[in-house]
Amino acid sequence: MHVFDLTKTLIDIPSVTPEEEQVGLYLRDHLACLCAAYPGPGDSHWEHIEVEPKRFNVFASFGEPVVTLSTHMDTVPPFIPSREDAEFIWGRGACDTKGIIAAMLTAAERLLANGVRNFGLLFVVGEERNSAGAYHAAQNPRGSKYIINGEPTENQLALGSKGALRYELIARGKMAHSAYPHLGESAIEKLLDALEAVRRVKLPVDPVLGASTLNIGTMRGGRAPNVIADEARAEIFIRLVCDSASTRDALCEAVGDKAELTDVLEIPAIHMTAVEGLPTTVVAFTTDIPAFGDAWGRPLLLGPGTIHVAHTLDERVPKQQLLDAVEIYQRMVKQLQRAHVAESVAQANRNL
Numbered sequence: 001m002h003v004f005d006l007t008k009t010l011i012d013i014p015s016v017t018p019e020e021e022q023v024g025l026y027l028r029d030h031l032a033c034l035c036a037a038y039p040g041p042g043d044s045h046w047e048h049i050e051v052e053p054k055r056f057n058v059f060a061s062f063g064e065p066v067v068t069l070s071t072h073m074d075t076v077p078p079f080i081p082s083r084e085d086a087e088f089i090w091g092r093g094a095c096d097t098k099g100i101i102a103a104m105l106t107a108a109e110r111l112l113a114n115g116v117r118n119f120g121l122l123f124v125v126g127e128e129r130n131s132a133g134a135y136h137a138a139q140n141p142r143g144s145k146y147i148i149n150g151e152p153t154e155n156q157l158a159l160g161s162k163g164a165l166r167y168e169l170i171a172r173g174k175m176a177h178s179a180y181p182h183l184g185e186s187a188i189e190k191l192l193d194a195l196e197a198v199r200r201v202k203l204p205v206d207p208v209l210g211a212s213t214l215n216i217g218t219m220r221g222g223r224a225p226n227v228i229a230d231e232a233r234a235e236i237f238i239r240l241v242c243d244s245a246s247t248r249d250a251l252c253e254a255v256g257d258k259a260e261l262t263d264v265l266e267i268p269a270i271h272m273t274a275v276e277g278l279p280t281t282v283v284a285f286t287t288d289i290p291a292f293g294d295a296w297g298r299p300l301l302l303g304p305g306t307i308h309v310a311h312t313l314d315e316r317v318p319k320q321q322l323l324d325a326v327e328i329y330q331r332m333v334k335q336l337q338r339a340h341v342a343e344s345v346a347q348a349n350r351n352l
Contacts, residue, residue, distance in 0.1 A: 095305025
């Protein structure tokens with residue numbers, strides 16, 4: 001199937017987290033067909049790896065996988081069916097990441113047709129919520145030395161991705177009639193003071209990843225306009241560019257006793273390496289790579305499409321970038337395989 005048709009087919013299978021089962025079954029069958037079509041030399045096999053009931057990762061390997069092409073199969077809501085024009089394929093998951101899956105599958109078939117083996121394909125559930133599939137895969141590695149993770153980077157190789165630090169702030173007060181505010185204690189005012197202090201925190205800057213950023217994402221509290229609020233909450237999200245320790249300490253000092261600071265999520269910032277001949281970028285979004293750790297090998301991050309339209313009603317992927325990605329993924333697999341051979345030879349010489 002042509003990469004454009006495969007992209008549209010995948011888009012038209014809804015897979016909003018955690019409802020990935022149908023697209024998982026489609027991908028499992030597709031990988032089974034690839035394994036049957038290219039059985040050797042060397043073992044070709046596919047796996048259906050259960051993460052939770054009706055949620056599973058799918059994996060295929062062709063020989064011993066030195067390089068694994070991987071991305072996630074889930075999307076954010078709402079489901080949007082595919083459409084096409086001269087320049088783009090549109091729909092939910094077009095760039096995040098149904099088009100990437102299609103490009104990886106097409107690249108894999110072309111590699112196999114040209115006799116290239118010793119690579120794998122891994123598609124996981126849950127990246128858009130909690131990386132459940134990637135965490136599960138990290139506990140079940142298959143020997144891969146490199147993992148090429150697909151996210152929309154406009155086909156530029158990411159030298160790094162920012163991490164994430166998420167907190168909930170909870171301020172508590174005392175209810176009273178708003179006509180007599182001195183009898184109460186406003187949790188909302190406490191929360192506003194805490195947030196203002198948080199906004200004044202000087203966040204770290206990294207020479208590669210750039211500046212940390214802060215977003216106050218949600219606020220809620222109070223019971224009625226004429227009642228002094230006894231509780232108020234906010235959620236904040238910081239894009240990390242380095243170790244979190246200094247940021248954590250600064251936030252705790254800023255908030256002080258104005259509110260409770262509850263740790264919700266931390267994903268570390270990641271630095272990655274370049275590949276000769278590929279343009280590079282730095283991305284601010286987080287990926288499955290921290291969840292994989294080093295279990296599937298050294299990470300690389302690249303895919304067609306731009307993150308600026310992911311998660312929007314206008315999600316789309318340029319057709320030319322899909323075609324380019326097919327070629328880039330093939331080239332990366334072959335370059336990384338050669339690099340692994342060179343490293344193995346160098347290590348053997350050092351051991352003499």
